[in-house]
Amino acid sequence: MNFHKIFFLLIFSFSIVSCGSDDDICTSGEGTPRMKVKFKATDGKIKTLDSLFVSVEYKDGEITHLQPNNSSSVFLNVDSVFVPLRVDENGFTNIYFRTSKIGDSSKLKVNYTTKTEYVSPACGMKKLYENLDASVENPNPILNVEINQTEILNEDKTHLYLIF
Numbered sequence: 001m002n003f004h005k006i007f008f009l010l011i012f013s014f015s016i017v018s019c020g021s022d023d024d025i026c027t028s029g030e031g032t033p034r035m036k037v038k039f040k041a042t043d044g045k046i047k048t049l050d051s052l053f054v055s056v057e058y059k060d061g062e063i064t065h066l067q068p069n070n071s072s073s074v075f076l077n078v079d080s081v082f083v084p085l086r087v088d089e090n091g092f093t094n095i096y097f098r099t100s101k102i103g104d105s106s107k108l109k110v111n112y113t114t115k116t117e118y119v120s121p122a123c124g125m126k127k128l129y130e131n132l133d134a135s136v137e138n139p140n141p142i143l144n145v146e147i148n149q150t151e152i153l154n155e156d157k158t159h160l161y162l163i164f
Contacts, residue, residue, distance in 0.1 A: 023092045032126040034082040035110070038158045042143065045163060048079045049099060057094040058086055074101070082155060085110065087127050097162065099141045106142035108162070110134045112152075128153055134160055 039047045052075040054066040063119045066083065070080040075081060078125035084110045091111060098105040112129040119126050134145045 030123045030126065032084070032087060032153050033128070033155045034084045034134075035129070035152055035159045036080060036082055036155055036157065037160045037162060038080040039078075040146070040161045040163050042096060042163060046079065048077055049075070049164070051076055052078050052081065052103075053096075053098040053101065054081055054083065055096040055105075057096075058081060063096070074079060080158065085112070085127075085129060085152070087114075089114070099140055099164075105138065106140060107137040108134055108142065108145060109137055110160075114162045 039049055041047045046129060054075065055063045056066060058064055065073050066081070067073055068078075083095055091113060093110045093112075095108045096105045097108065097111060111131075111133045113131045114127050114129055116125045117128055118124075129145075130150070132147060132150045132152060134147060136142050136145050141164055142162050144163040146163065147159070148161055149157050149159045152159055
């Protein structure tokens with residue numbers, strides 16, 4: 001009988017000790033940060049767009065349409081968007097913006113250099129982006145781009161302003 005009590009007490013003790021810490025879950029934004037994009041009018045004031053369609057070229061020729069939380073393909077009444085950049089070694093990401101479902105789209109080419117940073121055993125490595133530069137290749141509906149931060153280390157600050 002004493003053997004069974006000791007055995008179960010030992011199993012219980014090992015199960016409590018082997019429980020992982022909070023470091024086992026990667027939910028606090030430790031992953032690769034996305035680029036935060038806000039919008040301005042030509043007069044320099046912050047602008048809210050009625051609708052916005054965003055597509056990103058993550059692989060050569062493959063376009064992914066970003067979706068807001070409501071699972072549609074359009075962002076409604078939006079003042080900013082978070083765009084995940086490529087994590088391969090190409091050094092650029094092509095992003096397409098449209099303000100209507102049918103119509104012209106502006107191609108924004110974002111150039112950068114990447115570096116990796118170790119986060120934790122559960123999260124692994126994350127990419128950080130430096131020397132951020134962007135250019136508008138099709139200036140309709142986006143007229144210009146303004147770089148606010150040249151490094152993407154987290155999602156707290158606005159990295160780019162798109163001028164509409």
